[in-house]
Amino acid sequence: MEWLHELFRKSPEMAIFLSLAVGYAIGKIKFGKFQLGGVAGSLLVAVLVSQVGVEIDSGIKAVLFALFIFAVGFESGPQFFSSLGRQSIKEIVLAAVMAVTGLVTVVVMAKLFALDKGLAAGVAAGGLTQSAIIGTAGDAIAKLGLSAEETARLQGNVAVGYAVTYVFGSFGAILVCVNLLPRLMGRSLRDDAVAAEAAMLAGAQVLGPDQQEAAPSLVGRIYELTDDPRRSIRDIENANPATTITIERVKRNGKLIEPSPELVLLRGDIVLVVGRREAVVTDAPLLGREVFAVEGMELTMLKREVVLTNRRFDKQTVAQIRADTASGVRHGIFVVQLSRMDAVLPMQPDTVVHLGDVVSIYGAEQDVKRVATIIGDTIVPSAKTDFVYLGAGIVVGLLIGLLSVKLGSIPLTLGSGGGALLSGLLFGWYRARKQTLGALPPGAVQLLKDLGLAGFVVVVGLQSGLQAVETVRQLGLTIFGVGVVVTIVPMVLTMLFGRYVLRYSNSAIFAGALSGSRSANPAFGEVLDKAGNAIPTVPFAITYALANVFLTLLGPLIVALV
Template structure:
């Protein structure tokens, strides 16, 4: 049995891989268990590591440190790539209001944590750990630990605090949302207003009866209104065509227009008459509405197209086709001339079959190419992120410079590359499954190492008198900010309950709570709100955890 002992107990690279893999496998299996519809998911890896650490299983300290840091780096960088494309656009329209509310949740929780540290005998590093667990934010914990190590201080306390408060952090948000829904929300709060849903396109048919636009070219119509729209088809005298920008509009022309639903009224005034027929049903056979034209969905897979604006391709003039809609990450976008195309975009092309086939070759449509991950961009991004994280930032009132560290640097670079990489013709596309694999692998590795490192002292921490205090404070740090901001939002603002709940889940980085909300509330507003506030909230918590320690220690 020596070989078995060497695999599990004797420190070596083989033993480290075996132990961490075993912890991850057991934790992920347990994470599938649901109690009252709630599961801790991947968090069970953390607690499996704690249990093994408690029973004396260890791995080489250097290997533990490397695996923990590398897992955290992969996770936060892939997270940045995921949220990057929508990070800056999330500040437009209602997104700004939702992000301000999410910032309020973050700041209220931080304020309570600081006050709790002064009122109780809990040290600030331990309180930061409690806050990270209460907000289920492991990247913030990683940033705090990195800061403490840079200051030459012990980083074990925050990990223990996070482990103690994490379970109630998951369910606390759910409890708060249930309370708000039962005792605070009114019937009108549950009604969703879809009139300003900027994430969806709307297809409408209009007839030209406005004398002001008779004889005008299509390219001139855009100057008459601030609304953005794309004319997909034009019927005149029973003949259908793809209108170019130089096409002259005539009386009684029938137009099929792609726009947003909020702009329908304005476009009705512009064109004259809006036809009542519903063109947005899922069962519309676009290839049967006329005999001359057909439509096809094509995926952009040619690297040369990445980062180019739609107007530069001149598809209408050269091939006589029209791109009416663009799908990006399951979001429908208007195919406006100034839209920057990205690898992986799925475009809807309307035109004659022969012309569509030519355009298909121009755009690529070789889906197999997208399945090959661009690892060069991943590793270059990690290097840039670590370089950014190592840059000292001098802040007023802080004696030592602040660094973004292993968590902050990669997530910032990931967001920037995800947002602006295509505009600089960088190929940053990864399939959703590939990104999910990177994030899952990184987070699993980080949690396994973190739990193994914390396990030795976990139970003695929980079962000492201070342990109960830690649990109580952690629960308050979870539920109080959510209740305060949630109640104020419903009482003073015109935000539906679904969007409010999604905002709260995103500000607390709690996907398990979002799953509960999606299961109990119809529509996708909660998911949209979650995605809107999640990037900024995650970034703020990573930075705040470091700044608190640098300022107050």
């Protein structure tokens, strides 16, 4: 294997991408109903690759994780802040239960297997994947008044216990959250994520890439007038106040003519009618017979999202806006959706709109452009990322992560991960309010999440895999076995508590909360992948922030109790 070692020494980045490629290939293999998943597969492959000796700079791991956790927060910022309140009590309790069960499990296992304070704290740090325990436990050991040699030995054992148990700490959390929890709930993460998203969107249909409605709500049809209506286009369009159709094209005697509101239609005219399906089906056939493929009747329609900035419409109901807006302004425009902070609003007459709401309008291009300037600022679709906004957000997050507050002698900090998550939530929330600022397309967010998490996990495996295997060889499987128990038991007990006491009913939301309460980032990444949307992110963000505090406090408590 010397040639592999030399190859990875010259190009260590090759080891990262090799682990990703092979890991994701293995993750796709199904063993009955069990599927490892790309993140867990990449972690295992990285541990194997590490055995030939690979040196990876820790800065790569920090960068990848910052990208991942910021993107997660950015995507879920609007929903996170709207969900805070009494409804977050379950997440607070869940995070506390995880910390308490983790502490009890570590202390009991340390007593049973005669682990010293250092090994016990290291097992907690690795088995619960909370690296901050290393620091708080090491600081507590230094304050015990022991000899310099004994202090150094115990602090070294913290690192040993951490190295042996961290890999399964990450892997075991994936098994519980992605495989065991859905079986307990009796439903898949994907099904419950879709159901929760549908409820959040107030019943609005969400189409995925390359999906189209078989019966779209807005349609266009061509009719030849078989009677002589002798009515203007305005009269025909306003004949039925309950429904709306617009006449966008008129062809008379083989020539196209301008469809002005005052134009009087005659028998034999061919018209293009656009409107909501129910209106077109009900009213348009009264004009005459439907015809097809008439030259010159083609019309390109446009859909645009516009941020409401016109104070004239602020705090007005949909009905009031419609009544106060001249028919000439409304002509040819259909409002297909209203949303606020990425949450869809019901299109009811009594729905009140506010500045900053996003109005989705549909119509002919010239009509959409005309009305968009009246409503506010048009959101122009773009595949480009605003790197000014992205870079500033991550910098702010890393600065927040450097802040530290002492609880007695214990320093508490969000760390770079917690800081980047909080910054992502704030920047995502602000972007939802000012949607003409800080573009980060969904595809870019997904890439940051996938590459950031998988790359982070691979670097962890490459850095700690060799040391973990060597330590197991030296100390036997006892430490590793204790780490397995510390990883699995608190998660299972917390999962049962959440299911039967806290009454979590949605598996996607529950999996997000459970992975966050253990600071289990790889598990959360797999949960997101299985869910297929961002539903698990909000509960994860709450419990993850709490876990960074609760689990960090375990270091000195373990040193005191073991």
